Amino acid sequence: MKSLAELAAIREKMKDKVVLREGSGDIRVVVGMATCGIAAGARPVLNAFVEKVNEAGLTDKVTVSQTGCIGVCQFEPVVEVFEAGKEKVTYVKMTAEKAAEVVEKHLKGGEVISEYTITNAIS
Amino acid sequence: MIRSQVLVCGGTGCTSSGSKAVLAAFEEEIVKQGLDEEIKIVPTGCFGLCERGPVVIVYPEGTFYSRVQKDDVAEIVEEHLLKGRIVERLVYKDVAEDVKTELKDGFDPSKVSLNDTIFYKSQKRVALRNCGVINPESIDEYIAVDGYAALGKVLTEMTPEEVIKVVSDSGLRGRGGGGFPTGRKWSFTAANQADQKYVVCNADEGDPGAFMDRSVLEGDPHCIVEAMTICGYATGATEGYIYVRAEYPIAVKRLEIAIEQAKEYGLLGDNIFDSGFSFNLHIRLGAGAFVCGEETALMTSIEGNRGEPRPRPPYPAVKGLFGKPTTENNVETFANIPQIILKGADWFASMGTERSKGTKVFALGGKITNTGLVEIPMGTTLRKVIEEIGGGVPNGKKFKAAQTGGPSGGCIPASLIDTEIDYDNLTAIGCMMGSGGLIVMDEDNCMVDIAKFFLNFTVDESCGKCAPCRIGTMRMKEILEKITEGNGTLEDLDKLEELALYIKENSLCGLGQTAPNPVLATLKFFRDEYEAHVVDHKCPAGVCKALLNYTIIADKCKGCTKCARNCPVGAISGQVKQPHVIDNSVCIKCGACMDNCSFGAIIKG
Ligand SMILES: Cc1cc2nc3c(=O)[nH]c(=O)nc-3n(C[C@H](O)[C@H](O)[C@H](O)COP(=O)(O)O)c2cc1C
Ligand code: SF4
């Protein structure tokens, strides 16, 4: 290593690998991963979130984690988005593709995709 | 893509409670569950709560699992990592008050992270910031948390004078005990011209019960490598030595790995960052003699001679290692340097008190619930350390005193528990900051016995080069023995004081100059306890065996004969259903009778 640029390159490359440990960003995405959720395909959804958040460079802002049964099994996979000072948004019947869309539009663009939310599914 | 990380403590405390097996179990289990692409297992350094080891933290939630055994691993993997259900029975629940208020519906493990615990909340981690956060054997992880950025900045943007100015302005003082201003120390070495200069890191850590430096070396070895290189640049030294005790095998191994990795990356060696500056580091193992922690003895030992102190002046900055100008600093002192360079002198100086800036790491030990490692801003009260962070004295016992500075320091009595801990306040009450051992004593500790313990230690460790220390401490120890055996007199107390002052004045090195401190401090704060020993022939805490008498209270004794059957020397006599009696001339004060009496009829005093 001969330059600061090289050091910075290693730092950038490694950053995502340790940033998880700093804990919460402003936005928390929680994927329901109880037995019903897993059966309904929650794992690919979780992994899609992790990947897309990373790709979008949002790791400083967004923490993706998982939780047990959220309690609305018929709507699994369920994903909740918590943001300080805002109402919780619950997305239901998620897929990896929908997850990518949520990252792009909601987490990055700030626009809730109401089509996928639980309020829409119930009404 | 990694979505979750499991940090498993690989510090010495957790290693001894089985963390290696836990680590192996995690690695095996995530493969079994097909999670190895999503979950990463990271071995780290000490988190500080060694008492609760093995410690495991799961991110991104920050869930703090304590006392995890290898049989618990399958459950954590299946429940938490796969299904997202936190294994509540293993979660450490001692959370801070404000967090408790927030959680008014009761304890919710998914909302509580490591940083919400009382133990972590009152701490401020600077020297320990990476301990328990990164994998100490990975230079890439260190770089990811801004590692070597300070070195880069120093070598490409700053002059040596500027570096020294930042360190001076920060107010950093030596953490090895003396508290000498670090920037000033560096400027002395820098000012001396020589064909060769050295940087030495003191990792001898001989204070009994202390393990601050060990934890830094085990948890964040690269930060010492980086700091020493910065020091080399600032003072004009191109070679560095780390003197570490051979009893710290994990620390030694991780330092070796760190040095190798830094060399590979060109962060040690020739022409670092193309700046023209070169620096090399070597490790020297110490055999664990306390006196070798004294800076001149340490250098003599590195030179390959018997570790004996030499008179100062000349100071190391003038004539140090191999007769060349040398800067010698403690591990924790160095651990602060990269942060000071990156965040600035003002940032560092904003923490702490008027004349003691930054934070201090303490190893909490003795009669305290959370034995372990804590880092607090200077100026934190002893009360906060003991009652909040330390979780108080266990078993409902009363706090009596805390020893700082180990065998060179003194005790802070309960009456001064609101003392704000910094260099000057401790010196003012006759203690010293020391390197960070903090031993808590409760009502069951006899202060004369404590003083004797530390003096025994210095008598053993005195190198014998000068008479006041070699002979004087021995005489003091004899007097203390006489007192604890019940043969002391009031004159002995005066003689102790007189000897103590003489030894302090006339010893060659810091070991002798500070050896009497524990006696002086206990005499000052607990003179009544000494007097109880010599005048009343009683040990109020019930520790000194020769002064103890076990007595059976006739009224309470049911004559069950259990004590008599348990006495190893047949000192108890009595008829069945009749009160028993102890013959004190035969009794060896083992306490077996008292432990065995079901009626509380036996007392000691
Ligand atoms: C008997 C004795 C033992 C010492 N042991 C240590 C030690 O284990 N570690 C340490 O850093 N300093 C120890 N010191 C203090 C060193 O002599 C020296 O002051 C210190 O390492 C300087 O570094 P600092 O300015 O960064 O504190 C000891 C001093 C004496 C007199
Ligand atoms: S004071 Fe004690 S340890 Fe120090 S040189 Fe003298 S005899 Fe040795």
Ligand code: SF4
């Ligand atoms: S203290 Fe021990 S030796 Fe003394 S009377 Fe009790 S059991 Fe016997």
Ligand code: FES
């Ligand atoms: S060794 Fe694991 S917490 Fe200290």
